[in-house]
Amino acid sequence: MxxxxxxxxxxxxxxxxxxxxxxxxxxxxxxxxxxxxxxxxxxxxxxxxxxPSPLPWLTLLNGTFLSIPDGKIIRMPAPDDAFCFGSIDSWLFFVHSDGGCSLVNPFSKATLDLPKLSIKWFEAIPRFGSLLQKMVVPLPLESSPGSLVAALILENGGTICMYRPPMATYLPTRRNQRSFDYVSDITFFKGKFYGLGIHDVLMTFELNFGADSKPRISCVKCITKYPTVSVILPKPLYSTYMTKKYLVECCGSLLMVKRHIEFTDTTCEHPLDCDRTAAFEVFEADLSTKPGQWRCLTTLGGQVLFVGKHHSKSFPAGESTGFQEDCIYFMCDYRNDAVDPLHDSGVYNMRTGIITPLLLETAAVPKHHGGQWRPTWLFPADAM
Incomplete structure (x- = not known):
């Protein structure tokens, strides 16, 4: 005994x-x-x-989550009659069929309601789904939810929606200067609101609040010159290159990540099957000079990057995280129609230039069933 x-x-x-x-x-x-x-x-x-923070997840189009790199499928409850169009760390950005929006933390079950999107683009889910690009906030949501100011950039690159519950303000970003004609990505960095314009010009958007407490963009300034090209890509015979750009904060620096995709329109029987990511470039914004400079990087200083149209984030590497240093994780996020996010996905090693599969060799690749959600990175809160 x-x-x-x-x-x-x-x-x-x-x-x-x-x-x-x-x-x-x-x-x-x-x-x-x-x-x-x-x-x-x-x-x-x-x-x-x-x-350290646990492994990130990738949202799949059918509302499930994929753990990286082990390939485990996770199912968690989501709001009824709502679809995920982005994320902010461990929060998901949902749009409801009536135009209402909310930020939901699926781990703590906390919910932050946002004002309804009242413009006509958002009257029907199938129409506005492809327009929503990215939601960003200046502070962690848990720290000051009552003073939330969020920005939502639309796919056309010309409109930004500023939220401060219970109000929303739609702000056209176009100006007379060409650099303001299109904004490809936005982020908050050290309390300031930044946007990436054409020719890779970094801009700042100065915000203020009127007598009605609505957030407004009062001034837009270009603060960098064009970067120097560091990657020379071979000219493909039957296709061309498309470039996707992402703004990412990493260890107190603001990075621009350029993703070069070999893109085939008509020469392939199934064009989507021919698209593939060929290389990445990473630049750091040096804002100590006027104008600022983009400085090319060859290392991430012990970090890894997860890039996506709807959310990008840096993450510490090491044995306890399961990720190798100086690597960029990516998924297929450049098609407006519903596609498999694992189609053109992988891990790019900045040191070797080699791309390896996103999932482990032992992981079962999930079957693609389509759906209304958009692929985005979700970083789980390590709830006890």
């Missing part, structure tokens, strides 16, 4: 230090949850362990 009791009490008595070593080797949120569910002592001791 005493031997049986000793054997049954061994696992709960595992020292917290050993439990911490195990947790550090479990970058998947699902695996961490399973470990904590073993017994109460493990759950309480696990709370004492400082851990």
């Amino acid at each position: 005493m031997k049986k009791e000793a054997r049954s009490s061994f696992w709960p008595d595992v020292q917290p230090e050993l439990l911490g070593l195990v947790l550090l080797r479990l970058p998947s949120l699902a695996d961490r949850v399973r470990l904590r569910a073993v017994c109460r002592p493990w759950r309480s001791n696990a709370r004492l362990q400082p851990l």
Whole structure:
């Protein structure tokens, strides 16, 4: 009897230090949850362990989530009659069929309601789905939800919607100067609102609030020159190159990531099957001079980047995260029609220029069933 009791009490008595070593080797949120569910002592001791953020997920078009790089499919409840069109770290941006918008944290179940999108573009889901491009906020949502100011850029690159509940303001960004004709990406960086214009010009948008408390863009300034091209791509025989651009904050710096995609329109029987990402360029904004300069980078300083039209983020690399340094993770985000986000996806190594598959070789590639959601990166909160 005493031997049986000793054997049954061994696992709960595992020292917290050993439990911490195990947790550090479990970058998947699902695996961490399973470990904590073993017994109460493990759950309480696990709370004492400082851990890096768990592996990110990729939202699939049918409303499920794909864990990277193990390929596990996760299903979580989502608002009824709503579709995901972007994310902000561990929050999902939902648009409802009546034009209402909300930010939902699927882990804490917290919800922030946003004003309805009242312009006619948003009257029907099939029509406006392809127009919504990116939602950004200046601060973590958990820190000051009452003073939320969010920006939503539309696919046409000429309109930005500013939110400050219970109000929304639609702001055309076009000006007389050519640089303002199109905004390909936006972000908040160190409390300021930035946009990327044509010819890779970085712009700042100065915000103020009128007597009606509506957020407004009062001034737009170009603050960088054109960057120097660092990658020379071979000229394809039957196709051309399309370039996607992303703004990403990384270790206190603002980066521009240029993704070069070999793009085939008519020469292939199935054009979509012929598209492929060929290379990346990464530039850092040096704002210490006037005008600022784009400086070409060959390393990410121990970080990895996850880039996408609807959300981009830097992430620390290392053994505890399961990611290699100086790599860029990407998915297929450049088609307005519903496509498989894993079609043109992968991991680009900045040191070698080699692209490897996004999922592990042992992971089962999920079948593509289509849907209304848009592919975006979701970074799970490591809830205890």
